Amino acid sequence: MSEKWNITLKVSRQKEGQTPHFDEYKMEVDPDEYVLDAVERVWAFMDRTLCFRHACHHSTCGACGMRVNDVEKLTCITYIRDVTHNGATLKVEPLRNFPVVSDLAVDMGSLYSRLEQVGARSVLPAPEAEIENPPATWNAADQQYIRLADCIECGLCISACPAAATSTEYLGPAVLAGAQANGLKRNPELLQIVDAEDGVWRCHSAFECTAVCPSFVDPARRIMDLRSQVVKERFRSLFRKA
Amino acid sequence: MDPKHNQPSPINFWKWFNPIGRQAGGWAFILNRITALGLTFYLFLHLLVLGQLAIGPEGYNGFVALMRNPIAIAGEMLVVAAGIIHGLNGVRIVLTTFGVGVTRQKQLFYSLMTAAVIAIIVFGVRMFTA
Numbered sequence: 001m002s003e004k005w006n007i008t009l010k011v012s013r014q015k016e017g018q019t020p021h022f023d024e025y026k027m028e029v030d031p032d033e034y035v036l037d038a039v040e041r042v043w044a045f046m047d048r049t050l051c052f053r054h055a056c057h058h059s060t061c062g063a064c065g066m067r068v069n070d071v072e073k074l075t076c077i078t079y080i081r082d083v084t085h086n087g088a089t090l091k092v093e094p095l096r097n098f099p100v101v102s103d104l105a106v107d108m109g110s111l112y113s114r115l116e117q118v119g120a121r122s123v124l125p126a127p128e129a130e131i132e133n134p135p136a137t138w139n140a141a142d143q144q145y146i147r148l149a150d151c152i153e154c155g156l157c158i159s160a161c162p163a164a165a166t167s168t169e170y171l172g173p174a175v176l177a178g179a180q181a182n183g184l185k186r187n188p189e190l191l192q193i194v195d196a197e198d199g200v201w202r203c204h205s206a207f208e209c210t211a212v213c214p215s216f217v218d219p220a221r222r223i224m225d226l227r228s229q230v231v232k233e234r235f236r237s238l239f240r241k242a
Numbered sequence: 243m244d245p246k247h248n249q250p251s252p253i254n255f256w257k258w259f260n261p262i263g264r265q266a267g268g269w270a271f272i273l274n275r276i277t278a279l280g281l282t283f284y285l286f287l288h289l290l291v292l293g294q295l296a297i298g299p300e301g302y303n304g305f306v307a308l309m310r311n312p313i314a315i316a317g318e319m320l321v322v323a324a325g326i327i328h329g330l331n332g333v334r335i336v337l338t339t340f341g342v343g344v345t346r347q348k349q350l351f352y353s354l355m356t357a358a359v360i361a362i363i364v365f366g367v368r369m370f371t372a
Binding site: 014020067069070071094096097098099100106160162164165166167168170204205206207208210211218220221224225227228 | 247248249250251252254255257258262263264265266267268270271274334335338339340341344345347348
């Protein structure tokens with residue numbers, strides 16, 4: 001028989017014209033269920049007006065990002081056992097730095113349009129993808145393979161980034177990571193976009209993006225690498241003929 | 243619904259100081275902001291004190307005598323601590339920006355802050371026993 005916990009799910013609610021507030025739902029859960037299961041249970045059995053985003057339930061779509069007890073989590077892979085305990089409260093809020101559409105659902109349009117702006121790719125040719133133990137040289141047969149990019153565009157990094165909290169124009173960690181994966185050598189036009197006040201230089205090295213990323217993109221490392229690329233390109237341009 | 247709710251805004255700067263839910267890099271970020279503000283405040287205070295020179299030797303000597311009490315020394319100790327923490331945190335940022343220790347930034351932060359604590363203790367002992 002599976003273990004049962006009694007928890008109070010404290011959900012941030014906000015509909016049009018309302019100020020944000022919390023509603024509490026008491027429920028019995030299996031601690032090995034995911035946080036998203038508890039949120040869905042509220043919608044299914046307690047309150048059909050609860051609005052939230054979800055789709056794949058296996059950390060591929062990036063839709064169910066929320067703040068769970070003040071930390072950004074992909075709720076479909078976050079075990080209830082890991083974020084609360086029996087008899088305790090579990091707080092769920094929408095991601096920060098995106099406009100709230102309703103309750104836990106936020107408008108992530110700004111992230112998607114900026115990813116397009118830097119030409120972030122959903123799939124990469126295998127030799128360009130960062131993989132563990134890559135071959136020293138890629139043979140012709142293996143070069144034909146493509147690999148899904150690690151970033152699932154969940155927006156957790158933008159929500160966790162303190163620099164993103166104060167500037168609407170900051171490209172943000174996911175977008176800069178997408179630009180880094182493209183590379184300035186291959187896409188010189190990216191230089192103007194990322195070498196700007198709201199590009200790589202807005203990052204203040206808090207590394208919160210990497211800490212919350214559920215997909216091991218490591219945006220902070222990529223931003224630092226992009227900075228190096230920017231400095232190298234600018235240095236090279238000094239010696240280039242006009 | 244207020245369309246600006248939950249969106250980035252310069253007035254959100256106060257959220258920089260909220261440590262809840264933050265991790266090592268976030269704490270480093272918060273520490274850097276607090277110490278920077280403290281050092282900036284001290285700079286103004288320092289200029290104010292230097293202004294005492296304009297009054298003459300009596301005014302300045304009187305102020306220096308006042309600064310010898312333990313509360314004033316503790317205040318100076320805070321300035322030293324802020325300088326050390328901010329400086330060493332800056333070293334972490336410079337190193338990671340140039341690609342050094344990026345994947346080990348937590349360890350880098352903990353190591354530098356350990357060095358900061360040791361330096362602060364050494365300074366503290368010297369200042370309070372001088």
